[in-house]
Amino acid sequence: MTDKVEDGSSRPLSIRDIARLAGVSRQTVSRVLNGERYIKPSTEAQVRKVIDELAWRPNSAARALATSRFKTIGVVVTARSHYGPFSAAAAVDQAARARGYAIVSATLAREDEASLAAALDTFLAHGVDGVVMIAPQQRAHEALQRVSIRVPFISLQWRDAPGERVIAFDQREGARLATRHLLELGHSRILHLAGPQDWNEAEERMHGFLEEMSSWDIAPPPPALGDWTSDLGYDVGLKLLRPRDFTAVFASNDQMALGIIHAAADLGLSVPGDISVVGFDDIPEAKHFSPPLTTVRQDFSLLGIGAIDLLIAEIEGSTPPEPAHFPVPELIVRTSTAALMP
Structure with missing residues (x-):
């Protein structure tokens, strides 16, 4: 903005003007703008009061030069x-x-x-x-x-x-948490629906699943490969839920878990009565799935x-x-x- 300064001229306010009006040094104003720690709260409040009252914004080009x-x-x-x-x-x-x-x-x-x-x-x-x-x-x-x-x-x-x-995030530990949850519920025949092979998260989550199963001395079936989509989860569910060779599914993300739940419903199976399902990510819609999805949340x-x-x-x-x-x-x-x- 342009405002009257001490010499009566009209020119853009500078950081020095803000410092003068706030009664602090230019360095203090700079520290407030940069979000630095260890500034006295009352001092920061005074600087920000002046900035807000004048609706001032720092000149980014001048700041970069300095x-x-x-x-x-x-x-x-x-x-x-x-x-x-x-x-x-x-x-x-x-x-x-x-x-x-x-x-x-x-x-x-x-x-x-x-x-x-x-x-x-x-x-x-x-x-x-x-x-x-x-x-x-x-x-x-x-x-x-x-x-x-x-x-x-x-x-x-x-x-x-x-x-x-x-x-x-520690993707392996997250996958182990999901797998351990199913194991502690008594499930031993657990299918892992993995994500795409070239994704780091998918690889880490698959390793976490295999490590947790191994720690319980349980040999899991080969993971099914997915692509993160609900459509893929649905197709895999229709194919693999028919023979009922497992009692739980750990899907590498929530969207694929949704597809599994949809396929189970279309096959007349109950979740979790016939098949338990765990996802990963805790997308905002996960708590509104039918039934609400057990999953792994990342902050x-x-x-x-x-x-x-x-x-x-x-x-x-x-x-x-x-x-x-x-x-x-x-x-x-x-x-x-x-x-x-x-």
């Missing part, structure tokens, strides 16, 4: 249409904006090296200070390892990201905050926090699972 930072983060997503990557991207966006950083994003139609390199070049041309990679597919991960990223970056989902700049807001805190610490050269880099998801028990009837 700090060599544009306070912008680039986010690359290779599968925004899926619940997990979409939720992770939304959480990263919210966490970044809360810290005073703007977001520019690129959703790749292809997960190859050329597409990834083009997105990163575009980000650098816009002066991003750091990059968040949300690329759960194996081919995207391989492309990432071949592309030079010249700014600080964080990778979500992959434990073995380049330089170990990664934060992700994507925690993921976004953790990723942004680590990235900004590297960007600003500050001491990074000590988050749980691999937080464990939470089992949400609803009525799609029940004890095995004798």
Whole structure:
């Protein structure tokens, strides 16, 4: 905005003007704008009162010249249409904006090296200070390892990201929680409906299922391969529920679990009376399935905050926090699972 300043001229208000009106130093105003910790609450309140009263917004170009930072983060997503990557991207966006950083994003139609390199070049041309990679597919991960990223970056989902700049949920432990729940209910013949083979989450969840079954000395049937969709879950259900060779299904995501439940209903089977079903993700609709779905919940807001805190610490050269880099998801028990009837 333009306002009258002390010399009577009309020009855009600067950070120095805000500092003078708030009775603090320019550095203090800068620290408030950057969301830095350890500022006296009354001081921050006074600065923000002046900013709000004048409806002032900092000049991003001037700030970039002064700090060599544009306070912008680039986010690359290779599968925004899926619940997990979409939720992770939304959480990263919210966490970044809360810290005073703007977001520019690129959703790749292809997960190859050329597409990834083009997105990163575009980000650098816009002066991003750091990059968040949300690329759960194996081919995207391989492309990432071949592309030079010249700014600080964080990778979500992959434990073995380049330089170990990664934060992700412990997918294996989440799968073990789901499998253990079924085992404790008395089920031993459990089918795992896995996700696509080239997705890291699908691979980790399948390994978690197999590890938990092995720890109970139970040999599971071979996992069925899925594609994350309810249609696939429905088709698999119609095919595999007819012989009734198992009493429970652990689906690698909630959409495929929904398809299984639909197929069971069409075959005249009761969930959970004849077959128990567990999903993964706890999508918003999961509690409204018929019956409400037992599933594994991931706190994507925690993921976004953790990723942004680590990235900004590297960007600003500050001491990074000590988050749980691999937080464990939470089992949400609803009525799609029940004890095995004798």
